[in-house]
Amino acid sequence: MENVFDYEDIQLIPAKCVVNSRSACDPSVKLGNHTFKLPVVPANMQTIIDETIATQLAQEGYFYVMHRFEPETRLSFVEKMHAQGLIASISVGVKPEEYEFVQMLATKELVPEYITIDIAHGHSTAVIEMIQHIKQHLPETFVIAGNVGTPEAVRELENAGADATKVGIGPGKVCITKIKTGFGTGGWQLAALRWCAKAASKPVIADGGIRTHGDIAKSIRFGATMVMIGSLFAGHEESPGDTVERDGKLYKEYFGSASEFQKGEKKNVEGKKMFVEHKGALQDTLTEMEQDLQSAISYAGGTDLDSIRHVDYVIVKNSIFNGDKVY
Ligand SMILES: NC(=O)C1=CN([C@@H]2O[C@H](COP(=O)(O)OP(=O)(O)OC[C@H]3O[C@@H](n4cnc5c(N)ncnc54)[C@H](OP(=O)(O)O)[C@@H]3O)[C@@H](O)[C@H]2O)C=CC1
Numbered sequence: 001m002e003n004v005f006d007y008e009d010i011q012l013i014p015a016k017c018v019v020n021s022r023s024a025c026d027p028s029v030k031l032g033n034h035t036f037k038l039p040v041v042p043a044n045m046q047t048i049i050d051e052t053i054a055t056q057l058a059q060e061g062y063f064y065v066m067h068r069f070e071p072e073t074r075l076s077f078v079e080k081m082h083a084q085g086l087i088a089s090i091s092v093g094v095k096p097e098e099y100e101f102v103q104m105l106a107t108k109e110l111v112p113e114y115i116t117i118d119i120a121h122g123h124s125t126a127v128i129e130m131i132q133h134i135k136q137h138l139p140e141t142f143v144i145a146g147n148v149g150t151p152e153a154v155r156e157l158e159n160a161g162a163d164a165t166k167v168g169i170g171p172g173k174v175c176i177t178k179i180k181t182g183f184g185t186g187g188w189q190l191a192a193l194r195w196c197a198k199a200a201s202k203p204v205i206a207d208g209g210i211r212t213h214g215d216i217a218k219s220i221r222f223g224a225t226m227v228m229i230g231s232l233f234a235g236h237e238e239s240p241g242d243t244v245e246r247d248g249k250l251y252k253e254y255f256g257s258a259s260e261f262q263k264g265e266k267k268n269v270e271g272k273k274m275f276v277e278h279k280g281a282l283q284d285t286l287t288e289m290e291q292d293l294q295s296a297i298s299y300a301g302g303t304d305l306d307s308i309r310h311v312d313y314v315i316v317k318n319s320i321f322n323g324d325k326v327y
């Protein structure tokens with residue numbers, strides 16, 4: 001692999017503007033049979049999304065993926081979303097009970113529009129078999145499979161029937177996989193995304209490592225159809241993590257799905273807990289992301305996300321912040 005870089009190492013190069021207002025730029029994206037307002041989805045983690053947030057996002061036209069950590073609620077969740085005329089987008093694992101769950105959805109004719117197979121090491125027979133199982137019982141469901149970090153993995157999961165793959169092993173803010181195992185795309189997630197996206201024939205979702213809104217545009221440039229984000233969504237009023245006060249300042253809890261806090265035991269721990277600054281309403285962040293992406297599209301010299309895919313870039317090797325803080 002030549003040219004290894006990450007988000008901080010890249011700057012996109014502006015092209016001639018063709019709009020008179022950033023509001024003329026359209027950051028919407030199609031995934032499967034639906035079009036969403038932004039190419040952004042909050043991570044399917046317990047401190048990032050719950051049923052209330054999922055409903056709010058679906059009602060407002062944003063993509064969402066419900067987490068899989070309260071498995072007994074998933075069936076009624078799909079029913080509730082469909083009763084409101086909203087898309088149902090859920091997560092599954094690969095253990096035997098998950099096979100029964102998929103079968104039960106099919107028996108009850110409850111067909112989620114999206115199912116995400118949410119596993120740390122997605123390049124595995126376990127995931128391939130789960131893709132095939134879902135496709136056999138719920139052929140209309142759009143299947144997102146992950147996580148992976150190589151072109152071989154993308155091809156194998158696509159060949160097994162996945163409609164999209166999710167790229168990112170270990171770049172997450174609360175991830176300790178890279179430290180505990182020595183493996184992953186941490187530190188070179190953007191280059192790994194490019195490597196994987198070149199091999200992909202279906203959409204790729206870049207997952208983890210997004211620290212600024214500009215990183216969303218960079219992900220699009222390097223082949224992502226959408227990005228999954230945890231830490232930037234952890235600090236909102238609505239975020240499900242506990243709120244704590246320290247020295248008069250409010251923080252929200254954010255923990256990894258493979259952390260001791262999620263698992264309830266110290267076994268195969270590959271995630272940690274942290275506290276992020278409280279930052280107001282979720283909708284404010286979504287609106288700011290939309291404006292920043294509209295601006296990015298204008299710098300790309302186009303009117304939609306596709307224009308970002310073709311811009312030139314330079315590798316500046318960690319120098320873009322020049323010692324400055326992000327905000
Ligand atoms: N994107 C990322 O970088 C990472 C994300 N995570 C998140 O943490 C959560 C838990 O993930 P995960 O542990 O996969 O889910 P589960 O705990 O549900 O494990 C799924 C199954 O895969 C097995 N398994 C897990 N890891 C491996 C591995 N490296 N090799 C072989 N088998 C494995 C497990 O068995 P057993 O436990 O006995 O090995 C279990 O049978 C998920 O939400 C995942 O997205 C976790 C780590 C990295």
Ligand SMILES: Nc1nc2c(ncn2[C@@H]2O[C@H](COP(=O)(O)O)[C@@H](O)[C@H]2O)c(=O)[nH]1
Pocket residue numbers: 043044045147168169170171172173174175176177178207208209210228229230231232255256257258259270271272
């Ligand atoms: N290695 C681990 N990765 C995890 C864990 N829980 C979640 N994740 C991944 O992180 C992203 C979010 O990343 P962020 O940089 O935006 O905060 C999430 O979507 C998962 O793929 C974990 O315990 N260990």
